[in-house]
Amino acid sequence: MRFDVFTIFPGMFTGFLTESILKRAQQAGLIEIAIHNIRDWTTDKHRAVDDTPYGGGPGMVMMAPPIVHAVESVLGQEQNSTPIIIMSPSGELFTQDIARQLACFPRLALICGRYEGIDDRVRIILRARELSIGDYVLTGGELAAAVVIDVVSRLVPGVIDPESLAEESHNSGLLEYPQYTRPPIFRGLGVPEILLSGNHAKIAEWRRMMALCRTAARRPDLLARAALTPRDHELLQRCPPDPFAHQGPVYEGDQLERPEGGEQGASR
Numbered sequence: 001m002r003f004d005v006f007t008i009f010p011g012m013f014t015g016f017l018t019e020s021i022l023k024r025a026q027q028a029g030l031i032e033i034a035i036h037n038i039r040d041w042t043t044d045k046h047r048a049v050d051d052t053p054y055g056g057g058p059g060m061v062m063m064a065p066p067i068v069h070a071v072e073s074v075l076g077q078e079q080n081s082t083p084i085i086i087m088s089p090s091g092e093l094f095t096q097d098i099a100r101q102l103a104c105f106p107r108l109a110l111i112c113g114r115y116e117g118i119d120d121r122v123r124i125i126l127r128a129r130e131l132s133i134g135d136y137v138l139t140g141g142e143l144a145a146a147v148v149i150d151v152v153s154r155l156v157p158g159v160i161d162p163e164s165l166a167e168e169s170h171n172s173g174l175l176e177y178p179q180y181t182r183p184p185i186f187r188g189l190g191v192p193e194i195l196l197s198g199n200h201a202k203i204a205e206w207r208r209m210m211a212l213c214r215t216a217a218r219r220p221d222l223l224a225r226a227a228l229t230p231r232d233h234e235l236l237q238r239c240p241p242d243p244f245a246h247q248g249p250v251y252e253g254d255q256l257e258r259p260e261g262g263e264q265g266a267s268r
């Protein structure tokens, strides 16, 4: 799978691409990531990529010509068969489902916006899809593009252990159950006894219950959409009381409230 990234800050991608799993995936030829500097497609002596917005207002808008020329010249004949994505806080929310769709293509183009956004004609001319990675505003689309590359790359066959993916799809639509490893006791806390029992059926059921309970507590929106069996509904009745309650200091309005008697919010 090949990713073509269009940015005015190519240096932002180096550390992230040259470490760990993505580094290995590139070395193994499973993924290829090409970073293109949009400024290389400017024609004026200042290499300008932005200008003031028509209609007034604060900030600068990224101009259409350098971006459109960059994408057209890099993608060439493959422009029509390659999903072109603009990273933007106004895009549709990027989800694991969208990642699965994108992972079916051999090539993806990612355009990183900066400033107040990108001239909307880029989206229309390139038939691009706008994606947001969450309801917050980053200083630019580079981190968001890095997130998309990371999530989609994991789905490319051979990049990660297939068992990890199988476990995710097994629990599909739910948050992951909690995990533990050695030491068996740390700061007086043990691990749930069932995990040491060697009873695989019981462990699987406990994990399913914890995934259900965690999702109910943290993401009721996901639980409402998940395909649950009658057994799942029974397991949900057995959730330990509020097992995942946030125990640290709590912000209420602009006031930091400490748990009663807790000198440093130290109930953690």
Ligand code: ADE
Binding pocket: 087, 088, 089, 113, 131, 132, 133, 134, 135, 136, 137, 138, 139, 140, 141, 144
């Ligand atoms: N650019 C700025 N904020 C963003 C977001 N949340 N998602 C994608 N691109 C962005």
